[in-house]
Amino acid sequence: MSQTPTHPKLDAKIPSGHISEKWTNFKSTAKLVNPNNKRKHTIIVVGTGLAGGSAAASLAELGYNVKAFCIQDSGRRAHSIAAQGGINAAKNYPNDGDSIWRLFYDTVKGGDYRAREGNVYRLAQISNNIIDQCVAQGVPFAREYSGLLGNRSFGGAQVSRTFYARGQTGQQLLLGAYQAMEKMVGAGKIQMYARHEMLDLVVADGKARGIIVRDLVTGEIERHAADAVLLCTGGYGNVYYLSTNAKNSNVTAAWRCFKRGAFFANPCFTQIHPTCIPVSGDYQSKLTLMSESLRNDGRVWVPKTIGDKRSPEQIPEAERDYYLERKYPSFGNLVPRDVASRNAKEQADGGKGVGETGMAVYLDFADSIRRLGDHTISERYGNLFQMYEKITGDDPYKVPMRIYPAVHYTMGGLWVDYHLMSTIPGLFVLGEANFSDHGANRLGASALMQGLADGYFVIPYTLGNYIANNTFPKVDESSEPFAATEAEARGRINQLLSVNGSRTVQDYHRSLGHIMWDYVGMGRTRDGLQHAITEIGKMREEYWQNLKIPGSPDTMNKSLEFAGRVADFMELGELMARDALQREESCGGHFREEYQTEEGEAKRDDENFSFAAAWEYQGEGTLPTMNKEPLTFEYVAPSQRSYK
Amino acid sequence: MKEPNKLLSALTSQVGRKLLTGITGVLLVLFVISHLSGNLALLRSDPAPFNQYTQTLHSFGLLLIIVEVGLGLLILLHAYVGITIMQRKRAARKQGYDVVASKGGPSRQSLSSRTMAVTGIILLLFLVIHIVQMRFGPSISQGYSTMINGQEVRDLHRLVVEVFSNIWWVAFYVGVMIMLGFHLRHGIWSALQSLAAMKPRYSTAIYSVAFLLAVLLAVGFLILPIWIYINHRGATV
Amino acid sequence: MSDTLMTIHLKVWRQDAPTQPGKFVQYTVPGVNPHMSFLEMFDLLNEQLSVKGDIPVEFDNDCREGICGSCSMVINGMPHGPQRGTAACQLHMRHFKDGDHIVVEPWRAAAFPMIRDLVVDRSSLDRIIAAGGYISTNTGAAPDANSLPVDKDDSDRAFDYAACIGCGACVAACPNASASLFTAAKVGHLALLPQGAPERKRRVINMVEQMEKEGFGDCSNHGECEAACPKEISISAIAMMRREYVKAVVGS
Numbered sequence A: 001m002s003q004t005p006t007h008p009k010l011d012a013k014i015p016s017g018h019i020s021e022k023w024t025n026f027k028s029t030a031k032l033v034n035p036n037n038k039r040k041h042t043i044i045v046v047g048t049g050l051a052g053g054s055a056a057a058s059l060a061e062l063g064y065n066v067k068a069f070c071i072q073d074s075g076r077r078a079h080s081i082a083a084q085g086g087i088n089a090a091k092n093y094p095n096d097g098d099s100i101w102r103l104f105y106d107t108v109k110g111g112d113y114r115a116r117e118g119n120v121y122r123l124a125q126i127s128n129n130i131i132d133q134c135v136a137q138g139v140p141f142a143r144e145y146s147g148l149l150g151n152r153s154f155g156g157a158q159v160s161r162t163f164y165a166r167g168q169t170g171q172q173l174l175l176g177a178y179q180a181m182e183k184m185v186g187a188g189k190i191q192m193y194a195r196h197e198m199l200d201l202v203v204a205d206g207k208a209r210g211i212i213v214r215d216l217v218t219g220e221i222e223r224h225a226a227d228a229v230l231l232c233t234g235g236y237g238n239v240y241y242l243s244t245n246a247k248n249s250n251v252t253a254a255w256r257c258f259k260r261g262a263f264f265a266n267p268c269f270t271q272i273h274p275t276c277i278p279v280s281g282d283y284q285s286k287l288t289l290m291s292e293s294l295r296n297d298g299r300v301w302v303p304k305t306i307g308d309k310r311s312p313e314q315i316p317e318a319e320r321d322y323y324l325e326r327k328y329p330s331f332g333n334l335v336p337r338d339v340a341s342r343n344a345k346e347q348a349d350g351g352k353g354v355g356e357t358g359m360a361v362y363l364d365f366a367d368s369i370r371r372l373g374d375h376t377i378s379e380r381y382g383n384l385f386q387m388y389e390k391i392t393g394d395d396p397y398k399v400p401m402r403i404y405p406a407v408h409y410t411m412g413g414l415w416v417d418y419h420l421m422s423t424i425p426g427l428f429v430l431g432e433a434n435f436s437d438h439g440a441n442r443l444g445a446s447a448l449m450q451g452l453a454d455g456y457f458v459i460p461y462t463l464g465n466y467i468a469n470n471t472f473p474k475v476d477e478s479s480e481p482f483a484a485t486e487a488e489a490r491g492r493i494n495q496l497l498s499v500n501g502s503r504t505v506q507d508y509h510r511s512l513g514h515i516m517w518d519y520v521g522m523g524r525t526r527d528g529l530q531h532a533i534t535e536i537g538k539m540r541e542e543y544w545q546n547l548k549i550p551g552s553p554d555t556m557n558k559s560l561e562f563a564g565r566v567a568d569f570m571e572l573g574e575l576m577a578r579d580a581l582q583r584e585e586s587c588g589g590h591f592r593e594e595y596q597t598e599e600g601e602a603k604r605d606d607e608n609f610s611f612a613a614a615w616e617y618q619g620e621g622t623l624p625t626m627n628k629e630p631l632t633f634e635y636v637a638p639s640q641r642s643y644k
Numbered sequence B: 001m002k003e004p005n006k007l008l009s010a011l012t013s014q015v016g017r018k019l020l021t022g023i024t025g026v027l028l029v030l031f032v033i034s035h036l037s038g039n040l041a042l043l044r045s046d047p048a049p050f051n052q053y054t055q056t057l058h059s060f061g062l063l064l065i066i067v068e069v070g071l072g073l074l075i076l077l078h079a080y081v082g083i084t085i086m087q088r089k090r091a092a093r094k095q096g097y098d099v100v101a102s103k104g105g106p107s108r109q110s111l112s113s114r115t116m117a118v119t120g121i122i123l124l125l126f127l128v129i130h131i132v133q134m135r136f137g138p139s140i141s142q143g144y145s146t147m148i149n150g151q152e153v154r155d156l157h158r159l160v161v162e163v164f165s166n167i168w169w170v171a172f173y174v175g176v177m178i179m180l181g182f183h184l185r186h187g188i189w190s191a192l193q194s195l196a197a198m199k200p201r202y203s204t205a206i207y208s209v210a211f212l213l214a215v216l217l218a219v220g221f222l223i224l225p226i227w228i229y230i231n232h233r234g235a236t237v
Numbered sequence C: 001m002s003d004t005l006m007t008i009h010l011k012v013w014r015q016d017a018p019t020q021p022g023k024f025v026q027y028t029v030p031g032v033n034p035h036m037s038f039l040e041m042f043d044l045l046n047e048q049l050s051v052k053g054d055i056p057v058e059f060d061n062d063c064r065e066g067i068c069g070s071c072s073m074v075i076n077g078m079p080h081g082p083q084r085g086t087a088a089c090q091l092h093m094r095h096f097k098d099g100d101h102i103v104v105e106p107w108r109a110a111a112f113p114m115i116r117d118l119v120v121d122r123s124s125l126d127r128i129i130a131a132g133g134y135i136s137t138n139t140g141a142a143p144d145a146n147s148l149p150v151d152k153d154d155s156d157r158a159f160d161y162a163a164c165i166g167c168g169a170c171v172a173a174c175p176n177a178s179a180s181l182f183t184a185a186k187v188g189h190l191a192l193l194p195q196g197a198p199e200r201k202r203r204v205i206n207m208v209e210q211m212e213k214e215g216f217g218d219c220s221n222h223g224e225c226e227a228a229c230p231k232e233i234s235i236s237a238i239a240m241m242r243r244e245y246v247k248a249v250v251g252s
């Protein structure tokens, strides 16, 4: 199956050797930077989530001068803070048969064979170091009475490999990275620029050499030069308006890099998480995830009769359809996310949805409460139940939860090689922002693992290798490429402000979200996607004629910030639809209704679509072109996923 | 932290200040308790036991003076640190809120806690008056003398009775003792919280004990002037 | 639960810049759904203002689920509003009544300089962490995670303190504008773990010193911080910080 990429830039640079030796081989042959020279190099890290925070701290410890940027008022508030469930590692502490190989295998399979084997294997290898590192930093993972670390099974894994810190794993991991970063801030090795938004990438002599940012407090536009730029800006789930992402999550930084020549891979691969609190009205600004650990003890059901509007306790056992248990006897409620989500949609579309909107299914704890008692359930899920009650006003100890899928994670992102370098030399992309190791579907508790692997353990080696292999003629912040890029960034801001129409940014964003959710969401069709492309096109045109941004550019102005981001989201949304349209198969989170098995499961087409689609910008007004990085599977033979 | 300047900087840190107010506060409370238990002798109509008590104190001579000076310094230190804390508090929030409310629950914030500086300063002023009035008030030479065990001593009982026969002095002392109660209502709790580092589950108990102690001390003191006023109304002035 | 829309009367602090004087401005917001969060009600207000061409109210927010610590509004005199254990973003309008008057102010503390409207600068909290709120383990230097067992109770208590989201409500609520609860939560978290032991003394001394330098007030044990804390962190943390401090000063 070994094919060559359709573009010379798409060389994945996978090291030679057996899969278990590739990373070691790379590390032992990578060039090193002399310790005294490291302080002569400035590295820009955009984003302080798990990926950016861990990278900034690690690089500063090595001696590089780091400039770190984030949108929030503190590095600690990056979206990673919200991750609840846990982080995977192949420690095999429970002795239940886990291994690096098995984690590798599960991740490749879970991703529906759309990820690169070499990267995934490295991720599994590194997973164990992450746990060691985090524990040493004081991350209070759950422990047993023995004082040793506890594990749980998560998101349908058949081994207990998930480390967790109550329902706040992301928070605790991020605080570990943040504290390591603040330590280096205190030591003067990291300069922290909070409340700064990257507006563009500066490319000089073909290499990424700096960024243009806006100080979100004063509105000032600044130039920052460096020898390499690390983009750790997270995912773009907010293209759907409603998602579980934080409000400030956006695609702008990545999109600007795309426009400067970085390829954007698999943009249509989106993960819809099955257990979120359902949408209740148009006023809603975001969706809240209920950790999928809930599916360990909750049973998913809908009424058997279409349009049954009785309240749940009035529906007798015999008239309930525990559809996941019925359809997938061996995995039951623990099927992977994409399967669980699609099934919920199927029930709702079939008229069996519950709640006022009919866009929900029940997640019922009554059986578990009977079996284990209130106490055990509250010990396991107390904070989640509380959160649910706070939001909905219902008490899940008494009434089944109502849940529905919501956009949660984006597997797509900027294309990177094994070194995490994009198609622009010197531009590295880490964490959710890259097209990642998760293929077409990410397993639960694997994003935290990937973000930290990238930042703590991969980039220190691959960046060093890049620095050592290249020369860096001094670029001045007053030089031509900086001036030109800044002028473009200013131009965009002025253009946005000059429209002075009548519709607000939020209004456009909401409409974009509706289009995306309806046509580029859980079930996609050729017609729907084409419709989405047309609609978004129209909306984009209107945007630049009818947008209204109050306020001025030289103060804090969130409307202006969002206006820039929504403009980029619209362009991205269109590309996502194009990508989904070209991928005439169903795989992982990408479900094309035309391509399903008789039982309604995703039907992959390995013959024609075993590749990463890397989109290349061709200039304003021209359609981007698609290049292919073929995926070859030497170690895990693709098979149809089955969770029956 | 062997170097003295480090110790000093530790004592003048936020934690150090807190410990200083706490320690001096507790010592002052201990003093107040012993002061009250001695003064309870005033409840008797016979002046002898009270004069006997003060006589015994004075028999310590130099030692008493050392203790008194020590107590004075303690009060000054306590007051100084307390006022420093209040100054920093003012600097720490230059612009206040339009509306202030408490969420209740575990909050120990009360009128008492908010007025520590005011009640403290009132206590300080009171102490000056009280000491001038009592400690440096009329002495044997002014005729305030009585015989205890065949020895001529100062008749402090007479002085006390005279002062508390005046309704205005009674009101003043009662008022200040209420201030003392307020100061101690938060003060005792706060000192224990600062010094004892107890588990949250003891918190409510300690908060209640502090309340009880504060009330007992305040009531114990304010009963004296009232009692004396009632019993000696119309006596010599 | 009733879904009848409500009208809410707001009195909001507006200030263009730190150098300009601020003032309260009254707004009436019709069409408030009881299921809305408090911040969604502000979104609605801002939409209404934008459409009219007025300038929206700036306020910090991000996760909108009570974990990032961005949101920061004093609502009717209480940081994060009247509900205990709740950040402003998790406060829902069903806790208010049609026609209610609500006063909304920014965090007020000298160590939190004003930026705009309800937005303040909380970087002083970052600097307290930078002064010592970490365990120094350079990447790669860590031993196996299970090589050092940690007593479960200690670990659980450490977690209770580690739950701090760094919002600064404790400072906003404290009559003295003290950052003791924030600082103590981090000191407590790291002091309870064996991994934190080597830097224990320096950590507490440096963090307390930084707190002072930033201009936060002293702790007077009002306990208002715990009441306002969205994570309900106990002031036992502050007691523990003091004990750690004494040990650090006396024991070295």
Ligand SMILES: Cc1cc2nc3c(=O)[nH]c(=O)nc-3n(C[C@H](O)[C@H](O)[C@H](O)COP(=O)(O)OP(=O)(O)OC[C@H]3O[C@@H](n4cnc5c(N)ncnc54)[C@H](O)[C@@H]3O)c2cc1C
Pocket (backbone or CB within 6 Å): A046, A047, A048, A049, A050, A051, A052, A069, A070, A071, A072, A077, A078, A079, A080, A081, A082, A083, A084, A085, A086, A087, A169, A170, A196, A197, A198, A199, A232, A233, A234, A235, A244, A245, A246, A249, A250, A252, A253, A289, A408, A409, A430, A431, A432, A433, A444, A445, A446, A447, A448, A449, A451
């Ligand atoms: C509710 C929820 C729960 C989750 N639970 C889990 C879980 O249990 N396990 C798991 O493995 N994964 C989980 N995930 C996924 C995981 O949290 C994320 O994928 C991961 O944290 C992303 O980390 P990151 O470092 O790549 O980016 P982020 O944490 O999103 O950080 C992005 C950073 O980039 C900055 N930034 C963005 N754009 C710009 C710009 N233009 N200029 C300057 N700075 C910018 C931001 O300020 C921020 O600092 C969850 C996700 C959600 C939404």
Ligand code: HEM
Pocket (backbone or CB within 6 Å): B018, B021, B022, B023, B024, B025, B026, B028, B029, B032, B075, B078, B079, B080, B082, B083, B085, B086, B116, B117, B119, B120, B121, B123, B124, B125, B127, B183, B184, B186, B187, B188, B190, B191, B192, B194, C218, C219, C220, C221
């Ligand atoms: C002499 C004038 C006094 C002044 C100016 C004064 C002032 C103060 C102030 C401002 C505080 C609060 C400190 C804080 O908020 O952290 C305080 C605390 C306290 N005071 Fe006083 N006070 C005085 C006298 C007294 C007396 C006479 C007593 C005892 C009878 C006393 C007992 C206490 C106690 C126990 C505390 C609590 C200490 C702590 O918070 O740890 N004070 N004082």
Ligand code: SF4
Pocket (backbone or CB within 6 Å): C163, C164, C165, C166, C167, C168, C169, C170, C171, C181, C182, C185, C225, C228, C229, C230, C231, C232, C233
């Ligand atoms: S201690 Fe509580 S109130 Fe203070 S910053 Fe932390 S979470 Fe916020």
Ligand code: FES
Pocket (backbone or CB within 6 Å): C060, C061, C062, C063, C064, C065, C066, C067, C068, C069, C070, C071, C087, C088, C089, C090
């Ligand atoms: S917005 Fe994140 S805590 Fe409120």
